[in-house]
Amino acid sequence: MTQRVKESFGSGGGSGSAGAGSGGAGSGPSGPPPAPAALAAKVRTLAPSMTRSMQRVAEAVANDPAGCAALTVTGLAELTGTSEATVVRTARLLGYPGYRDLRLALAGLAAQQQSGRAPAITTDIAVDDPIADVVAKLAYDEQQTLADTAAGLDTVQLGAAVSAAAAARRIDVYGVGASGLVAQDLTQKLLRIGLIAHAHSDPHLAVTNAVQLRAGDVAIAITHSGSTGDVIEPLRVAFEHGATTVAITGRPDGPVTQYADHILTTSTARESELRPAAMSSRTSQLLVVDCLFVGVAQRTYEMAAPALAASYEALAHRHRR
Amino acid sequence: MTQRVKESFGSGGGSGSAGAGSGGAGSGPSGPPPAPAALAAKVRTLAPSMTRSMQRVAEAVANDPAGCAALTVTGLAELTGTSEATVVRTARLLGYPGYRDLRLALAGLAAQQQSGRAPAITTDIAVDDPIADVVAKLAYDEQQTLADTAAGLDTVQLGAAVSAAAAARRIDVYGVGASGLVAQDLTQKLLRIGLIAHAHSDPHLAVTNAVQLRAGDVAIAITHSGSTGDVIEPLRVAFEHGATTVAITGRPDGPVTQYADHILTTSTARESELRPAAMSSRTSQLLVVDCLFVGVAQRTYEMAAPALAASYEALAHRHRR
């Protein structure tokens, strides 16, 4: 077997020196383009990997884009009680080359909000909320999650993942816990259009199966935290065996991505006691998975069309009247 | 055991009317032109009072706000074959303190134009849609489904179901196929807050287990079509054994409801070849299930709170960087 190693995964125990990328504009962990309006979502997504000071900056930016857009680096640093360096660092983390570009994006966002008039019912669900409120809040929240996910999804990565999956000899999907259900959902649908797909929730079996993979196969890991060992391990094995690997995660900087050829980022909605993170992450993951599926169905249309029709027929038969 | 019979068949279902307002990032397709035209108009208005060089700059800015927003003073000066000073002068004339602010406004303008571009999301997903459109359409569609579901959900029925579940000795959930995953999702969450819940995908085992149920227990059937025999059968058994029965279905007039004490209606979005019904029904079912869960968590807060906190902690531990 070939021991593949992903070279771009930065600073692994190294000197931590300057990150001047090779070949010029490299920069950063994974920033194909800057983000348009997905900024609020991105802030939430990346918040966990931020330091305290950076979080303060990110929060200020997310809360008042318009106001921050009017500020210079120094101004924003003072406002948040931090230094210019921290502001720049935050901008970088959010995917921009520097503060200047973040500021530009901020101005755009402000303009959009201005014209879009965001309703923003940002209240948490309380213990004594009447049931009707619960329904409204949950629905709103999931809608928000969907919008954020769609805005933050990297279509280039998605396209690459779709291509790989459409041409794959075999597709393995790893996920445990709530993500396991998403993995099964994806698998069910892929099977339905005639592809060979398996979902693995058992870490041991997953690894055992991952060994079978080779170039041309696709392995997909689904984990919100990005650091679920039970899911990373099989992905690593698949990666090292030459399979094309995809990570669907809410932490694009987490350990999983170390072994992922393509990274699909799910959005993280703020969570609260009565609204566990699993809820919105699931919604987000499902959207990503749906996109992946539809993309694959498009690419394999010749095969998928009759298969879809057939399963549709088969189902109708079970419906008694 | 008593052979229960439901006296009024076909009652229940909610209004089912389509929801109107949705929050989300919908953004008006083409509202009144707010600010974008403002700048273009200003350019035209002030053009006569501009010198030749300034006109060149103004023209460039009006024609391609987005492109110009990406340029520095020097860049724009070169592009228009003028000097930095001229660019700044133009910016001043247009009413900004300097180029920096013009650039910010330009970025905002670009973003507005961008968002105003409705990508024709009212259309079905086609085989040759670019991947970005697929994402947008799917997200939009699922948002719509959520809005519809929330609007059509009967909160009285939901409240009744919540009460029953919160007080239940044991909760059984039936679902096959895609609905099976929803059943599992609900079960996972209920288990997490200390309730006793089981999901059954195997019809035979489901029936076998349903026999165990009695008054005070709750049985929940999840079926989009409302006529999935494999799910109706266990619900019937549970119903006849005295359990409180709940149906989560897209057809409030379908056969399942015959044995359901409480009916929770999911919405049905239009489907197409590349967008199977399973997709939107799943979204809808999950929202209902989430509402049910949160409702139950509220009612059993004393018990649920520590459980939720505990699982939160357990998860947080895996988040270490």
Add this chain to the structure above:
DNA sequence: CACCGAGCCGAAAATATCTTTCATACGTGA
């Protein structure tokens, strides 16, 4: 036809803003 003045224009200096570097302080785990 030559001269003159007014205002346009751009090169370069001056300033503001952004970015990088580096030493220090803090928190964390042994």
Add this chain to the structure above:
DNA sequence: TCACGTATGAAAGATATTTTCGGCTCGGTG
């Protein structure tokens, strides 16, 4: 408690923006 790694801000360094200033063109005038 100590040692290590990391986060953080002050200040130096690099860019971008603004201002200054002198050349230039153009239109009018003797």
